[in-house]
Amino acid sequence: MTTDKLQVFKFGDGVWDPSHRFVTSWLVSPWALFAIRASISLYAFFVLLFAIFWEIAQLPNGGAIARFSFSYFTILCYWGISFYFFFAALHTFTYARSGTPLLSRFPRPLQALHALYYSTIICYPILVTIVFWGVIFRVSVPVGWFPTTFDAWSNISEHGLNSLFALFEICIPRTPSPPWFHLLWLIVILACYLGLAYVTVATKHQYVYSFLNPKVAQHGIVAAYVFGIAVGICLIFAVVKGAVSLRVWATETRGGRRGKFAKVGELQIADVEMQRFEGKA
Template identity: 40%
Template sequence: MRRVPAATLFSADPSTDNLHRFETSWLLPPTLLAALRGLISLYIFTTIIVIWAWYGTHDDRVDIGETFSYFTWLTYWGLGFYFLFSAIHTACYAWTGRSVLFDRWPRFFRVLHTLFYATVTTFPFLVTIVFWVILFTPPFYKQTFPRWSNISQHGLNSFYALLEIILPATAPHPFIAIPVLILILLLYLCVAYITYHTEGFYTYGFLDTEGGKKSGIVTGYCFGILAAILVIFLVSWSLIWLRKRLTGSKIKRAARDPLRAQGEFVDAPVDMQERANEPKYPDVSV
């Protein structure tokens, strides 16, 4: 039975390195893509700082520490760091025509980035759906601050995820990312109940079993969220596949990219000379 390298399973095969999928777009040149990602990251971290400052100046300083127990906040931090690092990767590529950091780091980091990309294009949609369908209670926020903060964290988060589905030249998610997403949700469930036993509050009311009386209902919610993330993953995968189909796998390359001469928009294969010059990585097989 032929063994498949782990990097291939996680869509990090060395033969696709020259495509620079995470640092390029079919629509925007690398410099604009880096700038857009950097601005989104700046807005996300600014939002976090402003909300914390609001808590600190309105006698809610305890709420600052409690934010780390909420899935909404954890995914929002994840979005911020994803756009920060993706902006850095894209800016380096725009300047040099190479994947500067990825080429220096172990291949395992490409695998992690692939999984990171899968989370930021799935979890934000889950947060938005759960908040507006289950947690939100009408009427809509009349005060400016809660209206802005909730739109930023429970609305714009999905908009950012959608941009990352539409704009980059990324490939569809590897299906092996599904168990990783499920594991993250299970680990968060542990965080939620650890928070209850240590801090005395439920991060989300639908997790309250009320001493075992609502165990069945809570279990139903958990399986509902599991089904939701599977559907969201498939929708995200399909949208990326459709984008690649419609754009013909076009890539706008950096000016210093060696393959730019073959055509700025060409999804060019690696030639034999480039394969010979590629850095050699250990074959970690499964």
């Protein structure tokens, strides 16, 4: 096996993110970046928890419905968004306060996993938005719009604002372009979810998504949906990777905006940044 192939299973080498790209922005200060990330995390957690309590209180058999929601890829992704922005805010706060983010003190495997976590946050929400509004919405809401204000708010939050949050992470921080081998792990995670969806069928006797039911969509259609989603995440990853690279070029190479750093250790960080070193996972 070649070194390039082994790179997929490595946690990287060299200095981890020496210019603190994951906790700084080219546009806003570290404290402002912390506040925005913390606000997104709080809102996402509020959406998830309010939806659970609403379903339990308002719907017949609401407890079972709330438990079943954890089988939806949308909900799992939204939990991922909530926790990502929580930890991103925590790392940004520690950097703004001391000049050294908590992330820099983590073991290398956790640092690499944080970089992969970032890749999921900027790709999966876009996939969720496209699949929901392009495939699921017209089937699950045949009347053209959601019947209640709660349904409209929760679905817009989970299937619309999720991509807005992803767009924020693509455009505003100084994060580097994700490496190509992250795409393999994005596909692996999707394959694991596909297994979870059919485990749910075996245990709950209910399909999470109708297009995964061969009795409804036929075997060929199910395979086409699965293949289409795999192709979709590949295209999304390529576009997002290009967008991040374009942002780095436009703001730093072309625009000369090297970033807004914490006052503590600012000179040392600037010296590292002059070397054009890109942290790798």
